Amino acid sequence: IKELNAHRMMVSMPYDCTASVSSEQAGIASGQKLTDHFAVGQYVAGVTLTEGEDKHRVLSLKPQVVNAGLKAEIFRPHMVLSANVAAVEEHTYELDFGIPGVRGLLPKKELSGTVTIGDLIRVEVKSGSTSAGLVKCQAHR
Secondary structure, three states: OOEEOOOEEEEEEOOOEEEEEEOOOOOOOOOOOHHHOOOOOOOOOOEEEEEOOOOEEEEEOOHHHHOOOOOHHHOOOOOEEEEEEEEEOOOEEEEEOOOOOOEEEEEHHHOOOOOOOOOEEEEEEEEEEOOOOEEEEEEOO
């Protein structure tokens, strides 16, 4: 992320391209500010929605778009995926990958700082039973 304000961010891309991401396409809840969930310098994974002139693109960071086409049965240890924090439990975060029938669990001790529902994070699959729809994750560093 090279620029950031409450409702839009600019992302540097390869080949001297830039992309914009609206708060809607960042996958955060309506009424929340991008500045509460992201920071300049942060790495994000996105999917190009449209290409414009002058090497400008529009991206989506939503896990259901970024992870589109993935199915539960292909989850393997060490896969790195985008996820939204869906719930905050006593010792874990429940994660939404945007893939029907699959949810993730991330121990709170894996992340530092304040994490809230709707935050977009990158995680690595540790283990789990995709047949049960549950994947244990660790923070991707």
